[in-house]
Amino acid sequence: MNEKRIPQRILLGPGPSDCHPEVLKAMATPLVGHLDPVFLEQMNETMQRLRQVFQTRNPLTLAMSGTGSAGMETVFVNALEPGDRVVIGICGAFGERMVDVASRTGAEVIQVRAPWGKIVDPGQIQEALKSHPRVKAVAVVHAETSTGVLQPLEEIGRFAQNYGALFLVDAVTSLGGVPVPVEEAGIDACYSGTQKCLSAPPGLSPATFSPRFEEALERRKRKVQSWYLDLTMVRQYWGMERFYHHTAPITMMYALHEALGLLLEEGLDSVFRRHLVNGRALQAGLEAMGLKLYADERHRLPQLTSVWIPDGVEDTLVRNRLLHEYGIEIGGGLGEVKGRVWRIGLLGHSSRRRNVLLLLGALEQILRSVGYSVESGIGCQAAEGVYRDFFG
Amino acid sequence: MNEKRIPQRILLGPGPSDCHPEVLKAMATPLVGHLDPVFLEQMNETMQRLRQVFQTRNPLTLAMSGTGSAGMETVFVNALEPGDRVVIGICGAFGERMVDVASRTGAEVIQVRAPWGKIVDPGQIQEALKSHPRVKAVAVVHAETSTGVLQPLEEIGRFAQNYGALFLVDAVTSLGGVPVPVEEAGIDACYSGTQKCLSAPPGLSPATFSPRFEEALERRKRKVQSWYLDLTMVRQYWGMERFYHHTAPITMMYALHEALGLLLEEGLDSVFRRHLVNGRALQAGLEAMGLKLYADERHRLPQLTSVWIPDGVEDTLVRNRLLHEYGIEIGGGLGEVKGRVWRIGLLGHSSRRRNVLLLLGALEQILRSVGYSVESGIGCQAAEGVYRDFFG
Known part of the structure; x- marks a missing residue:
């Protein structure tokens, strides 16, 4: 019924992109349960594939059960608590979104702005770190989908590390399109979306977190404000414990697994x-x-x-x-x-x-x-x- | 590739359930954009179908971009602010989850407990409303998936109304299996999941909100603590404004549209x-x-x-x-x-x-x-x- 009514498009907007036919086929696979041994094995393979794409060995590398924006929220609500301080670089709509999302945690947001269409100046990030004590995290958008700008990461990553801050990066539009060298760039938390360069439908947010991020998570004083995105629980489902948290979006996971396989094959x-x-x-x-x-x-x-x-x-x-x-x-x-x-x-x-x-x-x-x-x-x-x- | 490795199961657990073959076929449909006129038209149809299944005329009837648990969080973070008071009936694991989710809003949670395997006594809910001033909301699980109990709603709905409280109901396992008479039972917010009696894959949370709920939303003092689940923004995408909020999970929406069509056809x-x-x-x-x-x-x-x-x-x-x-x-x-x-x-x-x-x-x-x-x-x-x- 559906195919007859939905016209065939060529998707050349800022996402979603066209899916590979094999990814569409994977989505028509009958469901198995979210605790089925076959599904858990596929999750492990997906984690391994994601590590390759993110260029990292981070154990905590998974896909959150929401779109890229849910990935953004995951990173901020797990990193920040009321009273924390975060420096955010802004040169487009998704930097602005970061400010909105981060502010809702009760953290203090220090904004480092650049004109739209330009990159955020790493020197200004360093200035912000110098002039504000105890900054918990620095966040930038790698590929600013609203302007088409690619933000260089390495220098900002070094500054963050020098000041003991976590480095949080939005790779929604970059992952799978340009290198996202998570380890090399000193990134502590990085999230993406399935519907851009991974060519799967929208609905999941692949993400990776450094051991340093996990340590910061352990040191939190209060619960993560979002139950759904609480990594202290989500990681127990993706990890060896396999504790039920919420029912994984099985079909979307099939699609991501397939899309990553095709990408790594190429x-x-x-x-x-x-x-x-x-x-x-x-x-x-x-x-x-x-x-x-x-x-x-x-x-x-x-x-x-x-x-x-x-x-x-x-x-x-x-x-x-x-x-x-x-x-x-x-x-x-x-x-x-x-x-x-x-x-x-x-x-x-x-x-x-x-x-x-x-x-x-x-x-x-x-x-x-x-x-x-x-x-x-x-x-x-x-x-x-x-x-x-x-x-x- | 995927079909060969995934065995064919018969899903008789607490969800996901088996998908109808037409729903699986719908998921293999190539993508269109989330602002494509054809997709927006399908969203309108989905809203109309959801109103029929929820037995309501609520304008704000949509599907949140996450699983049933994201629906639960949507309801609590939009209904509650720090200092608010909520009465929650608990007779199983999903009632317990409500307490956890609601507590993270900073609201005071008044727990009305019943032994697992039993229903929550409506009289005790009334008692709680009597003994605590200014309760903002009352919440119960309609079909407690951990015990298999069906909670009667009408009486609790009347008590909530009498005390000027919003009535919040978890219909994750009930919607499409037993009647969920949203308007008749005086429910102000009701959420479900796609992977139970709707026979679509997990990944969306259909939900409906009364005009009274929307009025309460207008009167909030602070922003909703979750950006991703903020109904003041999400409703502007589902409504006539069509403001971009996040990229809708296109393929999951195809599945839900198809699944609802099959259900209403039957x-x-x-x-x-x-x-x-x-x-x-x-x-x-x-x-x-x-x-x-x-x-x-x-x-x-x-x-x-x-x-x-x-x-x-x-x-x-x-x-x-x-x-x-x-x-x-x-x-x-x-x-x-x-x-x-x-x-x-x-x-x-x-x-x-x-x-x-x-x-x-x-x-x-x-x-x-x-x-x-x-x-x-x-x-x-x-x-x-x-x-x-x-x-x-």
Whole structure:
């Protein structure tokens, strides 16, 4: 019944991305129980696969039973208590969300702001750590989905460590698209989402926590404010104890297990290269068409490109025509650039040469029809140039 | 890949239950975006279907993006603030969980306890309301999944109303199995799970909130402590505003939409009758085999039967043999009856005559092989007797 009513889209927005057909097939597998030995074995394999993708040996590496935002909340409610102090770097909507989520724990939030489209300056994070005693944690967004900016992590990680603070990182849009070197960057808690570069449906938040984070958890004075996201209990289900906490989302777990298997089969390096070349090709094509990219060019994500909407062109008209005439979804702007930028994702299984060329072609047609002047085929030519440079 | 490794089970535990094949098929549908007009239309239809199943006209009727426990937390964190007072009825593990979840809001929890296996006495709830001023809410579990008891609601609903308290009800195991008359019982907030009598995979919590609950939400002094479960924001995505909050679990929403469609096609009354007759048949069969049921006979759920494990019979040995020799999952005991009772679910699509007879037959074989004396075929005969009485 469902398949007949749901049209087939090409998902080139900021997520969800297209699922690999094998992931969809996995979701049609009949259920087993959440304490079935076969399921527990698959959970162990999923944890092992997640460690590879997060580039860590952290024992506490699992998937929370909610979307990426539940992962964000998990990290903050487990890390913070009333009276704690946290430094948050903000250069987009998801940094803002961190402030909202962290504030609800009763912790004091010290905000380090950068203009949207730029990265957060690591030096300013260091300043904040210097001028505020006993900061418990420092948090930044690795791939800011609202602007398309890739935040460098290593320096901030070192500062956090120097000041004895936990380093918390949002990798919702980065994991599986660009390297997320959890151990190397000194990250203590890192969460992601299934529906971006992992190419599974939305619904789980893969996350990993360092032994240092677990020690901090032991030293808490009060219970974690969320029962559902309380890692002191959740880890006893994922760990050897297998204590029942809540019923795991079985089918979503099938999907994640399968998606991680496909990703590791392709190989992390190949996956990152694929994202890089398709992203650069798209960006070259858009620029050749005379469009201006939004994110600072030194820190552009390959998997998520934000572009200014040209003057006189109406946001929703173009997006609706892409959707209805070509079946392509792209995203609109969030927050301060709502209605002023488009966000084009080439995430996971959606990151394919055919999608780049299709989008550039479709966008050219629509833009020309609304009076925007663009030379025929110039976007695709520029993209093809990038593919030639990479692959010869 | 996945299908080959996951064995086919018959799920007769306390959940998840077997999914209808059409629900599994719906989950293999390619994704659309969470703001796609086709998806938003399907959400509206899902809300309408949920209102029918919850027997309510509540505008705020939706599915939270987590399992049933996330639904529980949603209700308490939105209803309560520090300093508020809540009366909770407890007669099993999920009542206990309510106390834990509610306590984390900073509210004062007044506990009204009954022995496990019994219902909470409505008179004692009234007493608690009388002796404590300004109680903000009264909460009970409708179908206590740890004991198999069905809690009557109407009287408690009236007491709550008389004292100006919100009435909060856990319908995780009841919704779709027995009537959950939200409006008639004066319920202000009611949550469920997808993986019990709705026969969809675990991962969403359908929930409904009365206009009175929404008014109380407006009068809150502080933000809801959970960002992810904050109804003041979540309702703006489900409502006409369509504000992005978090990325909806698209595939789980397909499943819920399909599962509700199948349920309503069968008809609520037929569904309740099916659960009733299969439950009574199972219970008659178990008793004929000399087993003792755990729940108070005046308040037994048809869809979840708890039964004492006979003396000298080892819990896990029997459950492992059911699983490995017959592919049948049943549940063990929780909390104070861990290792002492089995919990047998006939939930949703699992509630079928063939499952009742198969389980009774398999259990007879295993019990006899471990030295428990039982007359051959007596359980199935008693069950068939119940079917004859119902259907002639």
